[in-house]
Amino acid sequence: MLPKRKESLKWSAYPEGVLPLWVADMDFPVAEPIRKALLERAQGHLGYPPREGDPELREALREHYGLSGEVLFLPSVVDGLYKAVQAFSAPGEEVVSLLPIYPPFLSAIREQGRKLLPLPLRPQAGGYRMDLEALRARLNPSVRLLLFCQPQNPTGRVFTREELSALAELARAHGLIVVSDELHRDLVYGPPAPSFAEVLPERSLVLLGPGKAFNLAGLPIGAAVGPSYLVGRLKEAFGHLPFPNVLAQAAWKAGLLEGGEWLRKTLARLRANRDRVAAWAREVGLEHLPPEGTYLAWLGTPIPEAARFFLERARVALNPGESFGGESRFVRLNFATYPEVLEEALARMERALRE
Incomplete structure (x- = not known):
């Protein structure tokens, strides 16, 4: 229907x-478990939740995606992208991003007075590949932030651990912080998509949400997962975070645990x-x-x-x-x-x- x-x-x-x-x-x-969870929550408490969010959902996120680190709930992944640009770069600086890329990556850079430093994707047999040499030639000491996307939107590329490791080596050598949008990570047709946090845990912040995998875009919620010092800087950029939406949390948890x-x-x-x-x-x-x-x-x-x-x-x-x-x-x-x-x-x- x-x-x-x-x-x-x-x-x-x-x-x-x-x-x-x-x-x-x-x-x-x-999914039916999500529908049931929403109905059950709607019949129960709809007042303020704990400001740090549902602890069971936090744990389910870590376990489902194999991540460690602090979890910060966000209004949405797009909000996380915008605030990451604010937190980890300054006006006038260049920010690295894959290209082509989901439009909010570009608007988060442009609308906040930063400049795009593209990491081009080149079509090759078997899928699009990152042109690391093109990026290496343009990197300079003032660049501090790389916005990544795994699986990639719009090409649908799922980067291998070897590809991520090569980019992580470059990021580590140049002191880049990596913010990785992994919103589509459950939607893969082969082996599981490796997270950027697996190859650069000390400098990576992963953004997650249920909107794509569980078709919940109308119940916006997101999460940032990573080292406490990066999560803390992102939280500072928000200034004031709203309470996590109780229905969105219930739906996301049901999807992870029963979907x-x-x-x-x-x-x-x-x-x-x-x-x-x-x-x-x-x-x-x-x-x-x-x-x-x-x-x-x-x-x-x-x-x-x-x-x-x-x-x-x-x-x-x-x-x-x-x-x-x-x-x-x-x-x-x-x-x-x-x-x-x-x-x-x-x-x-x-x-x-x-x-």
């Missing part, structure tokens, strides 16, 4: 008849859609490296302003490549929907390309 238009940004942002494969939101209902079966079934649905998009892209001749994680496909076309083209000519809404710091001929397609919706969208896009 598709979300109702009046309840969903994804389905209401464009006119009736447009198929929305844009914002990173799944069309599937949440495993739902997540496995959802990943199977997503894998089938991922493979369908990859086969379609080959058939129509688009540039595409199938994602190893996330439910996002990064597609290269021969058409400038490709997102506008598909919206006007195919009535399919996609994210424009330029919003990720990429070329406008690229689009990001969200395949976390039902097969019949995906098939109709792909058929419309193929007709538009042929015409």
Whole structure:
């Protein structure tokens, strides 16, 4: 059952008849244990929770993701990105970020008076690779912060431990603090995604949230996990943190402790859609490296302003490549929907390309 238009940004942002494969939101209902946990909490105490958050959720986070360190609950992961830029860099300084990248990385840098120092991703057989030599050539002693993303949005790349270790060596040599957005870490199609905290524990801050894996974007909450001195500086940047949302905490905890079966079934649905998009892209001749994680496909076309083209000519809404710091001929397609919706969208896009 598709979300109702009046309840969903994804389905209401464009006119009736447009198929929305844009914002990173799944069309599937949440896991039954999450639904039950929300109902149970709604019937109970909805007053102020402990300011430091649910201790059982903190422990579940550490155990589920194999992390150690202090846990700080945040209003959202995006808030964590913005405050990390504020906490670990100064106006006028350069901040390293993968490119292309999820748009709030770029806006957190630009809107706070910092400059982007790109770590380019280059397409190669088997997936996008970091161009560490390009970064090494531009690093200077004033650079203090690297914003990372694992699995990567929008390419869907899941970096290996060896790749992370090579970047960690560079970060350690130049005294960089790494803030790693690992929001999609449960959504991988192969071996588990290693965390940046595994290769640079003393200088890494990991950002987590339930919005993607458990489809809870409407119940915003996030967490930063890492060494106490980094968590402390992030907390100082916030100044005042709101109490963690009690319903969001209940939902996240239920997902981590009881949502495993739902997540496995959802990943199977997503894998089938991922493979369908990859086969379609080959058939129509688009540039595409199938994602190893996330439910996002990064597609290269021969058409400038490709997102506008598909919206006007195919009535399919996609994210424009330029919003990720990429070329406008690229689009990001969200395949976390039902097969019949995906098939109709792909058929419309193929007709538009042929015409």
